[in-house]
Amino acid sequence: MHTKVFSFRSLIAAFAAGAALLFMGGCAKQNALTIYTSVDRDYAEPIIQTFMDQNPEMEVNVVYDTEVTKTTGLYVRLRQEKRTPQADVFWNNEFARTVQLKLEDMLQPYQSPSAADIPAEYKDPAGYWTGFSARARVMLINRDKLPVWPAGAETPTFTPDSISDLGVPKYRGNMGMANPAFGTTGTHIAALFTTMGEQQTLATLVLAKSTASMQIRSSNSDVRDRVAEGTLWYGLTDSDDAYGALLDGKPVEMRFLDQDGGGTLVIPNTVSLIKGCQHPDNGKKFIDYILSPEVEQKLAETRARQMPVRSSIPVPEGAAKLSEVKAMKIDYEAVAKEIEPCVEALRSHGLIPQ
Amino acid sequence: MAWLTRLIFCAMLFLPPLTLAVETALDSSGAGAWFSAFDVLSGERLLVSLALAALTSAGSVLLAAPVFAANLRLSQRARRWLWAASLLPLSYPPFGAAAAWMTMLAQFRSNETGAILWGAQTVWESWLYSIPGAAFVLALCYWPIVFLYLVLSGEPSRPGWEAARLYLPPRRRPRWFWLPAIGRPARAAAAIVFCLTLMQFEAPMLLNVSAYPLEIYIRFSSLLQESSALGLCLPYLALAPLLAWALWSGRLLGRRGSTGDAVQIRGAIISATAVYAACVLVLAASILVPFAALWMHAGQGENAYSTWHRNGVTVIRSLAYCAITAAITLMMGLWLSRSRWKREPRAAAMCGVVLFIIPGVLLAAGWIRLRSWWPGYQPYALHLMTLLAAYAAHFFLLGLAAAWMYWNRYGRSPREAEQLIAPPWKVKVFRLHGPALAPFLPPALFLIGLFVWRDVSIITLLQPPGGESLVMEYFHLLHYGSEPRTAAVGLLLLLVPAAVLAAGLIVKEAWNGIDRIRRRTA
Numbered sequence: 047m048h049t050k051v052f053s054f055r056s057l058i059a060a061f062a063a064g065a066a067l068l069f070m071g072g073c074a075k076q077n078a079l080t081i082y083t084s085v086d087r088d089y090a091e092p093i094i095q096t097f098m099d100q101n102p103e104m105e106v107n108v109v110y111d112t113e114v115t116k117t118t119g120l121y122v123r124l125r126q127e128k129r130t131p132q133a134d135v136f137w138n139n140e141f142a143r144t145v146q147l148k149l150e151d152m153l154q155p156y157q158s159p160s161a162a163d164i165p166a167e168y169k170d171p172a173g174y175w176t177g178f179s180a181r182a183r184v185m186l187i188n189r190d191k192l193p194v195w196p197a198g199a200e201t202p203t204f205t206p207d208s209i210s211d212l213g214v215p216k217y218r219g220n221m222g223m224a225n226p227a228f229g230t231t232g233t234h235i236a237a238l239f240t241t242m243g244e245q246q247t248l249a250t251l252v253l254a255k256s257t258a259s260m261q262i263r264s265s266n267s268d269v270r271d272r273v274a275e276g277t278l279w280y281g282l283t284d285s286d287d288a289y290g291a292l293l294d295g296k297p298v299e300m301r302f303l304d305q306d307g308g309g310t311l312v313i314p315n316t317v318s319l320i321k322g323c324q325h326p327d328n329g330k331k332f333i334d335y336i337l338s339p340e341v342e343q344k345l346a347e348t349r350a351r352q353m354p355v356r357s358s359i360p361v362p363e364g365a366a367k368l369s370e371v372k373a374m375k376i377d378y379e380a381v382a383k384e385i386e387p388c389v390e391a392l393r394s395h396g397l398i399p400q
Numbered sequence: 401m402a403w404l405t406r407l408i409f410c411a412m413l414f415l416p417p418l419t420l421a422v423e424t425a426l427d428s429s430g431a432g433a434w435f436s437a438f439d440v441l442s443g444e445r446l447l448v449s450l451a452l453a454a455l456t457s458a459g460s461v462l463l464a465a466p467v468f469a470a471n472l473r474l475s476q477r478a479r480r481w482l483w484a485a486s487l488l489p490l491s492y493p494p495f496g497a498a499a500a501w502m503t504m505l506a507q508f509r510s511n512e513t514g515a516i517l518w519g520a521q522t523v524w525e526s527w528l529y530s531i532p533g534a535a536f537v538l539a540l541c542y543w544p545i546v547f548l549y550l551v552l553s554g555e556p557s558r559p560g561w562e563a564a565r566l567y568l569p570p571r572r573r574p575r576w577f578w579l580p581a582i583g584r585p586a587r588a589a590a591a592i593v594f595c596l597t598l599m600q601f602e603a604p605m606l607l608n609v610s611a612y613p614l615e616i617y618i619r620f621s622s623l624l625q626e627s628s629a630l631g632l633c634l635p636y637l638a639l640a641p642l643l644a645w646a647l648w649s650g651r652l653l654g655r656r657g658s659t660g661d662a663v664q665i666r667g668a669i670i671s672a673t674a675v676y677a678a679c680v681l682v683l684a685a686s687i688l689v690p691f692a693a694l695w696m697h698a699g700q701g702e703n704a705y706s707t708w709h710r711n712g713v714t715v716i717r718s719l720a721y722c723a724i725t726a727a728i729t730l731m732m733g734l735w736l737s738r739s740r741w742k743r744e745p746r747a748a749a750m751c752g753v754v755l756f757i758i759p760g761v762l763l764a765a766g767w768i769r770l771r772s773w774w775p776g777y778q779p780y781a782l783h784l785m786t787l788l789a790a791y792a793a794h795f796f797l798l799g800l801a802a803a804w805m806y807w808n809r810y811g812r813s814p815r816e817a818e819q820l821i822a823p824p825w826k827v828k829v830f831r832l833h834g835p836a837l838a839p840f841l842p843p844a845l846f847l848i849g850l851f852v853w854r855d856v857s858i859i860t861l862l863q864p865p866g867g868e869s870l871v872m873e874y875f876h877l878l879h880y881g882s883e884p885r886t887a888a889v890g891l892l893l894l895l896v897p898a899a900v901l902a903a904g905l906i907v908k909e910a911w912n913g914i915d916r917i918r919r920r921t922a
Binding site: 110 | 605768775778
């Protein structure tokens with residue numbers, strides 16, 4: 047019945063072939079750079095492409111992330127690769143996971159000359175990371191659906207523009223936010239934990255869920271789409287998503303959160319050099335490039351309308367300047383430390399996922 | 401020596417998850433944390449996932465039944481086209497199908513002319529965001545597995561059907577003929593669907609269903625509790641023997657399979673019109689709904705064309721991933737399933753089931769951990785090899801199933817003759833197994849390749865730098881891309897396998913024609 051098709055020798059041969067392939071692959075160019083980025087590919091790709099055009103001799107490899115697992119996916123990958131890091135630079139679209147990497151001793155300091163004119167509040171004092179081009183948390187409102195906008199009226203009778211407005215029972219089931227286990231929503235809630243306190247934040251969210259049937263959607267862009275199409279009347283999302291809907295001519299309005307109170311969460315992009323990376327010089331070159339005013343200008347002109355942290359950079363018409371937005375006062379490291387306890391608390395209160 | 405080689409090989413497949421398990425047990429809160437993950441909430445989510453899996457399995461069997469009934473009535477040539485059409489829902493990822501249904505209902509709702517339907521529409525929409533709704537969407541994705549399993553099991557056999565036709569009145573046939581004939585294959589196929597649904601978190605997440613794998617993912621990815629995430633996989637391992645038994649007794653895995661001489665049955669209990677109408681309805685709901693949702697949003701032809709043009713390399717890369725993984729998986733299956741002892745294939749089936757139901761993200765994390773022992777900068781080849789190895793391990797069960805089917809069809813006599821004559825390897829490859837594998841190889845490779853084509857759980861963590869697959873790109877775009885571009889990529893995801901399939905069928909038809917002419921000439 048039995049015929050020997052493969053033998054032990056075959057297995058050894060297969061291993062030898064694999065090793066040879068690896069060896070051949072190992073003889074790759076040493077002038078390389080590996081970038082891990084959680085920035086939306088549509089925005090990151092042209093910027094990285096310009097860098098590649100400026101450095102044609104350099105082999106640049108990029109790993110992108112998804113919105114659902116935004117940042118977390120790459121963060122997990124970086125942690126799993128801690129023994130021999132493969133990424134040289136981590137260009138993150140927010141700050142919390144970058145600060146966590148710093149706390150886990152996975153970053154190395156680099157103070158880029160390009161960052162000299164970036165305000166100190168957007169930089170790590172020791173140079174482990176640098177922030178640029180920020181987004182902010184906003185409330186996106188559907189003008190056609192929210193029934194407080196009497197026909198012809200200039201101003202509505204109710205304008206949801208605060209985190210606590212998620213719990214208005216009158217608009218039951220018609221407001222939403224993204225899954226707070228991931229991405230900027232998680233960072234936002236963690237920031238609220240540090241400013242409002244855990245109990246008050248949880249009370250607000252539990253109330254929003256129980257009395258107003260707040261919907262938890264899969265991502266910020268999902269919230270934006272649902273508000274734009276009118277399934278949700280208003281929802282919590284990021285300014286880049288909101289600008290996308292505005293530029294598409296959807297019947298929506300964007301409000302920065304809590305401008306009369308503690309301010310909204312401002313989320314800068316962060317860039318950092320990975321400790322023990324294979325190509326630190328190329329990494330530094332890329333960081334110098336990404337922190338340049340030209341890149342901030344480009345990011346401000348994209349559909350995301352990311353707000354430059356340098357006040358001297360002009361923004362397109364209709365886009366907000368960072369100086370015009372009241373930002374929440376936060377301690378970055380405290381927020382980063384609060385992420386896991388925050389997710390755990392939200393989970394135990396049935397807030398992730400719905 | 402052969403059994404030792406096989407043992408080493410199987411052990412290697414388990415090495416990555418074991419590395420992760422041992423390392424997390426050593427460097428975090430220890431193996432005790434594996435069990436601390438179980439609480440009321442995770443228990444609730446496990447129940448939700450089990451309910452979802454059970455409903456999806458039942459729904460898949462129900463949806464596959466009319467298609468199978470139609471298949472029995474068709475000629476061999478028409479069957480080939482039906483099989484090809486049934487493969488199409490498998491080419492599209494379940495999260496894509498969920499998004500398509502969401503889009504369709506939202507589109508319908510925003511259409512003010514449908515005001516009369518408003519109430520019914522709202523009910524439909526809220527139903528979609530529930531366990532039965534998610535099960536419905538998943539069943540529309542998975543029914544082809546049940547259908548193909550039934551077809552491949554070769555039931556009902558010709559002698560069985562002839563006997564039933566002669567000795568059983570039509571009313572007694574369901575109980576005494578149909579149930580014994582297709583009950584076991586249907587159960588085995590339902591077990592595969594059950595496994596696949598248990599692993600699903602993307603589609604339930606989109607439909608707001610709190611599935612258990614999402615709990616594992618949150619533990620692993622957001623809370624960074626690797627030990628807890630691994631602990632939460634223990635219920636899966638407990639289910640593995642049950643699923644392996646269901647598959648083993650399903651006549652496809654193992655040596656008891658039929659030779660597949662399927663019979664054409666024209667007379668049956670239900671009228672031909674009803675059978676064909678139900679078949680068309682199932683095919684339309686599972687293929688046309690995603691297609692229509694994507695087509696509506698793909699925008700102008702120019703946009704779709706430019707998106708496709710831009711993704712040419714990604715498509716080729718994705719096809720290469722599929723082809724290489726399918727080839728490796730099938731080779732592994734052919735090798736490991738060819739044994740003189742009965743226990744070895746069973747052990748291999750058990751390994752296959754376990755690797756199949758371990759969440760892909762944990763398997764991928766294990767491979768990254770293992771890979772990170774490589775000193776210095778990891779070459780691209782290493783990234784590629786680990787990705788392909790992880791795929792091959794995860795879909796090993798499919799390779800095994802395909803291999804068993806091959807050995808069943810190869811027959812006992814050629815095997816015995818081969819053993820007696822002991823021909824040289826060239827004769828074995830080119831004269832014996834080559835010709836026997838030729839008709840079987842393309843469909844088997846295609847079917848395994850489809851699972852790779854739509855997988856995101858493994859490639860999320862293991863994608864080589866710059867080596868994104870098309871489904872990954874679609875997954876990205878689904879969450880931030882413009883609607884026309886996202887839809888154009890989704891359409892590509894659906895159309896490329898269809899094009900490959902159509903090309904395969906045309907070649908097959910042409911080959912049959914040439915063969916007929918050659919025979920006539922001879």
